[in-house]
Amino acid sequence: MTTALIVLPLTAALVVWLLPLPARVAGGLALAAMLAETALWGVAVARFDFGESLQLVDRQTWFSDLGVSYHVGFFGFSLWLAGVSIVVCTAAIAYAWWARRERARAYHGLLLFLTGAIVGVFAAQDLLVFYVFFEAMLIPLYVLIGVWGGVRRVQATVKFVIYTMAGSLLMLASIVVLGLSQGTFDLVESGRSDSVWIFLGFLVAFAVKAPLFPFHGWLVDAYRESPPELSAILSGVVSKAAVYGLLRIGIAKFGEPVQDLQLAILVLAAVGLVYASLLAFRARDVRTVVAYSSMGQMSLIVMGLFSLNEIGVTGSIVHSVAHGLVSAALFLLAGMVEARTGGTSDFARIGGLAKGRPAFATLVLIVGVIALAVPGSAIFAGEFLILTGIYDQGWWWSAIGAGAIVLAAMYMLRAISGILHRSRELQPPAGTRDLRPAELGVLVPLVAALLFLSAWPASISERSFPPAPEEAAEVTP
Amino acid sequence: MIETPKLDWLALAPTLALLGASGVALLASVLVPAGLRRAAAALVAFGGFVGAGVLAAILFEESGEARAVLAESMTRDRFGALAAMIVAGAGALSVLVSWGERRRDHAGEYYALLAAAGAGMVFFVTASNLMTLFLGLEWFSIALYILCALDTHRTTSLEAGLKYLVVGSFGSAILLFGCGLVYGATGEISFGAIATGADGDDLLLLAGLAMLLAGLAFKISAAPFHMWTPDVYQGAPTSVTAFMSAATKVAAFALTLRVLTVAFPEQEHLWTVAVAALAVASLAIGNLAALVQRDLKRLLAYSSVSHAGFMLIAVAANSELGGRALLYYLIPYSAMSIGSFAVVAARERQLGVPATLDNIGGFLWERPFLGASMWVFLLGFMGMPLTGGLLGKFYVFAAAYEAGWTWLVIVGVVATAVSLYYYLRVALAMWTRDEPEASSLRPVVAGGAIPRDPLLVTAVAASLAVTVGSFVLVQPLIDLARDAAAALPF
Numbered sequence: 001m002t003t004a005l006i007v008l009p010l011t012a013a014l015v016v017w018l019l020p021l022p023a024r025v026a027g028g029l030a031l032a033a034m035l036a037e038t039a040l041w042g043v044a045v046a047r048f049d050f051g052e053s054l055q056l057v058d059r060q061t062w063f064s065d066l067g068v069s070y071h072v073g074f075f076g077f078s079l080w081l082a083g084v085s086i087v088v089c090t091a092a093i094a095y096a097w098w099a100r101r102e103r104a105r106a107y108h109g110l111l112l113f114l115t116g117a118i119v120g121v122f123a124a125q126d127l128l129v130f131y132v133f134f135e136a137m138l139i140p141l142y143v144l145i146g147v148w149g150g151v152r153r154v155q156a157t158v159k160f161v162i163y164t165m166a167g168s169l170l171m172l173a174s175i176v177v178l179g180l181s182q183g184t185f186d187l188v189e190s191g192r193s194d195s196v197w198i199f200l201g202f203l204v205a206f207a208v209k210a211p212l213f214p215f216h217g218w219l220v221d222a223y224r225e226s227p228p229e230l231s232a233i234l235s236g237v238v239s240k241a242a243v244y245g246l247l248r249i250g251i252a253k254f255g256e257p258v259q260d261l262q263l264a265i266l267v268l269a270a271v272g273l274v275y276a277s278l279l280a281f282r283a284r285d286v287r288t289v290v291a292y293s294s295m296g297q298m299s300l301i302v303m304g305l306f307s308l309n310e311i312g313v314t315g316s317i318v319h320s321v322a323h324g325l326v327s328a329a330l331f332l333l334a335g336m337v338e339a340r341t342g343g344t345s346d347f348a349r350i351g352g353l354a355k356g357r358p359a360f361a362t363l364v365l366i367v368g369v370i371a372l373a374v375p376g377s378a379i380f381a382g383e384f385l386i387l388t389g390i391y392d393q394g395w396w397w398s399a400i401g402a403g404a405i406v407l408a409a410m411y412m413l414r415a416i417s418g419i420l421h422r423s424r425e426l427q428p429p430a431g432t433r434d435l436r437p438a439e440l441g442v443l444v445p446l447v448a449a450l451l452f453l454s455a456w457p458a459s460i461s462e463r464s465f466p467p468a469p470e471e472a473a474e475v476t477p
Numbered sequence: 478m479i480e481t482p483k484l485d486w487l488a489l490a491p492t493l494a495l496l497g498a499s500g501v502a503l504l505a506s507v508l509v510p511a512g513l514r515r516a517a518a519a520l521v522a523f524g525g526f527v528g529a530g531v532l533a534a535i536l537f538e539e540s541g542e543a544r545a546v547l548a549e550s551m552t553r554d555r556f557g558a559l560a561a562m563i564v565a566g567a568g569a570l571s572v573l574v575s576w577g578e579r580r581r582d583h584a585g586e587y588y589a590l591l592a593a594a595g596a597g598m599v600f601f602v603t604a605s606n607l608m609t610l611f612l613g614l615e616w617f618s619i620a621l622y623i624l625c626a627l628d629t630h631r632t633t634s635l636e637a638g639l640k641y642l643v644v645g646s647f648g649s650a651i652l653l654f655g656c657g658l659v660y661g662a663t664g665e666i667s668f669g670a671i672a673t674g675a676d677g678d679d680l681l682l683l684a685g686l687a688m689l690l691a692g693l694a695f696k697i698s699a700a701p702f703h704m705w706t707p708d709v710y711q712g713a714p715t716s717v718t719a720f721m722s723a724a725t726k727v728a729a730f731a732l733t734l735r736v737l738t739v740a741f742p743e744q745e746h747l748w749t750v751a752v753a754a755l756a757v758a759s760l761a762i763g764n765l766a767a768l769v770q771r772d773l774k775r776l777l778a779y780s781s782v783s784h785a786g787f788m789l790i791a792v793a794a795n796s797e798l799g800g801r802a803l804l805y806y807l808i809p810y811s812a813m814s815i816g817s818f819a820v821v822a823a824r825e826r827q828l829g830v831p832a833t834l835d836n837i838g839g840f841l842w843e844r845p846f847l848g849a850s851m852w853v854f855l856l857g858f859m860g861m862p863l864t865g866g867l868l869g870k871f872y873v874f875a876a877a878y879e880a881g882w883t884w885l886v887i888v889g890v891v892a893t894a895v896s897l898y899y900y901l902r903v904a905l906a907m908w909t910r911d912e913p914e915a916s917s918l919r920p921v922v923a924g925g926a927i928p929r930d931p932l933l934v935t936a937v938a939a940s941l942a943v944t945v946g947s948f949v950l951v952q953p954l955i956d957l958a959r960d961a962a963a964a965l966p967f
Contacts, residue, residue: 135862161897166894176875177883
């Protein structure tokens with residue numbers, strides 16, 4: 001089951017690459033594969049018993065002398081993370097199909113490959129398997145930004161690759177050391193380590209991926225220069241690989257080092273949260289707002305994780321899922337803005353897009369309002385849990401988090417009014433119409449999922465970790 | 478009456494197969510009608526390599542226990558047999574890559590020399606005394622000197638041959654001097670006897686060991702003995718470069734590990750440090766110099782220096798895990814190396830000029846299979862997933878950590894990070910299209926059509942299969958490597 005979820009997109013990628021199909025057909029095929037993948041994930045959820053721990057396990061010895069095996073499976077929380085990835089990637093592929101990307105076969109194949117790798121990361125139960133999928137994500141991302149990106153794509157790619165690879169290679173060293181010292185690379189079998197150095201190796205990799213202050217140097221360029229659907233995947237989904245890594249490897253495998261570094265990580269996360277929120281407020285274009293808002297939300301998620309109690313961690317998962325959807329929807333909306341203004345989302349040049357575009361305006365408003373954590377929204381549910389959880393560590397952390405919600409409201413409202421209302425001298429070209437049916441088809445499912453989560457956040461919060469405390473202890477200390 | 482040693486034909490069989498192929502190919506270049514010479518010689522050489530590979534596999538199967546043969550001048554063991562298998566595989570692929578080179582003169586001699594070099598390497602990896610060591614080394618080196626200079630109409634080829642000859646002879650001379658000192662110190666030439674006859678702190682012996690190591694470092698192109706590598710790799714015919722980059726490395730590494738572990742176990746604390754130093758130098762120099770290269774063959778040459786550094790880490794570990802790591806690493810590395818040089822050769826034949834970063838633009842779209850394969854090879858060099866390159870590095874790092882060389886792991890990690898830059902530059906250059914410089918070169922040799930070269934494509938496909946296959950099917954390869962490494966006394 002789990003293997004099928006990983007292999008289906010990878011196989012589809014091979015098919016799309018190898019068969020000499022016309023561009024439209026290749027894109028359609030990719031979308032069909034992703035819809036099948038979504039359905040398969042639905043089946044997995046139906047079969048999943050949320051009262052239990054690790055399930056849907058596939059295990060096969062890979063090479064025995066170092067104790068490495070192909071071991072995949074899902075926990076409740078990782079199944080949700082995988083689900084949001086699949087949904088967002090499906091939306092992204094649908095959008096790419098609609099946007100008629102050049103060299104469609106290569107493009108869609110890479111997106112499918114990326115999807116398979118992301119699902120693999122969330123399913124990995126072996127250190128080396130985790131590394132393999134973690135790195136495998138990087139290959140398509142590198143090509144997609146470097147070839148299909150905007151004007152400054154090469155710079156963005158180089159920054160992105162150097163940051164992420166520096167992090168991952170430190171992680172490889174940590175994996176080697178941790179695995180050998182434990183005698184196995186299996187995450188289920190291996191015990192805990194007390195080495196701060198090994199933990200730091202992992203931490204840097206995840207801090208880059210999230211990104212956490214001060215490892216965010218690659219963020220803006222990558223999010224701004226990528227095609228919008230790729231930014232959606234990057235911010236919505238790829239960043240969640242860090243969440244999974246921090247939880248499954250960081251917190252689960254390092255007891256003492258996590259305690260020792262908790263304060264430092266919380267400080268970094270808090271600084272990142274406030275800093276990113278302020279930068280988002282000062283940003284000049286829509287994409288940068290969403291990019292920094294994404295960084296801020298990821299910092300908040302990390303705060304929740306390192307509250308090291310069940311409420312905070314659960315909140316982080318809820319927030320991860322909700323933020324994945326919100327962030328993806330926002331980047332796709334930014335792409336739709338750019339498609340209507342000749343490729344720019346600069347606040348100085350756009351505005352007044354609400355007039356005569358009711359569907360567009362409605363969706364921007366819904367997603368924007370959810371993003372600023374209005375009470376009752378899915379994002380609010382996650383933030384509330386995180387702030388409750390972090391309160392244990394001191395009231396001031398919650399205060400900082402709550403302050404950041406105010407900042408989020410400021411930058412989100414500024415962005416919404418910048419897109420929809422304020423009219424500039426440079427009016428959008430007369431021909432730019434409201435959302436096309438295809439665009440609605442991409443966005444509406446994402447927004448529907450968000451509204452569903454807003455109405456019933458317990459669907460995730462009560463189904464992430466098994467209720468029995470001794471089993472939950474396997475993941476949360 | 479001189480007593481002749483008992484011959485172990487099976488131990489010699491891979492060498493003899495290649496030597497025989499070499500002789501037949503040479504005869505063919507005289508006796509066979511001119512039009513068929515190239516085909517006959519290539520076929521014979523290919524058969525020789527395949528035969529040697531098969532015989533080496535049989536030898537591997539039959540040599541569960543290591544023993545000295547031929548008056549203790551050779552060792553018959555699984556370690557040598559596995560190395561011979563890799564060399565034979567690399568040679569067979571090189572023949573396929575060479576076929577499209579369309580040389581008019583010396584076609585027969587080319588294949589004969591290729592087989593002769595292979596024979597020398599297969600012999601070299603089994604050497605168990607200083608005489609056979611030197612004999613094997615010179616045997617394949619001389620064949621390679623000529624091969625490098627074989628394109629007599631190209632000055633760069635002649636230059637490469639001459640450089641390799643001069644620098645290589647210098648290396649051989651140092652090695653020979655080292656052998657002499659070791660013999661002087663111990664009075665023995667057999668590796669095993671050197672180990673027992675050695676007085677741990679004998680300066681003469683240590684000087685000999687140092688020179689021996691330096692001589693071997695020339696062959697594995699480890700910095701700072703790598704000076705010849707970029708020039709020779711760049712100037713030599715690309716198919717020869719492909720062969721050298723893979724087979725020479727395999728042979729030289731296999732023997733380095735053998736001579737160090739068998740003959741100098743007492744001096745372990747010294748040579749592991751020396752090898753670690755060589756590794757660090759190779760990683761640093763190879764990667765930094767590769768950053769500024771524009772010629773692809775030169776870039777790959779520096780990349781091979783840096784990979785020598787990785788493999789030296791495994792040697793420095795001086796453990797069974799290290800031996801396994803080295804042997805495993807060599808398999809995907811050889812495949813990636815031959816594959817990438819084959820792709821470079823394809824581009825050169827298409828353009829008629831050396832392939833550089835400036836004229837590979839759009840290659841991925843012109844020849845999707847070769848371009849995509851090149852991508853995989855580059856990812857493998859980087860140590861990315863889905864290639865054996867990742868697991869090779871993983872094994873090397875594991876061996877280093879286990880042996881207590883944690884700082885070498887860090888150096889390796891940093892070196893890998895640096896290497897990304899130049900590999901990715903090549904990878905990205907193949908995507909870009911319609912560069913002005915590239916389009917001026919677009920007119921292809923024969924009337925605009927891309928030259929068809931099914932054998933080269935086959936070789937690339939085989940390399941690709943090994944590169945990816947060694948990632949998926951690790952266990953069988955590790956089992957092979959384990960059996961082979963068990964033959965050495967760690």
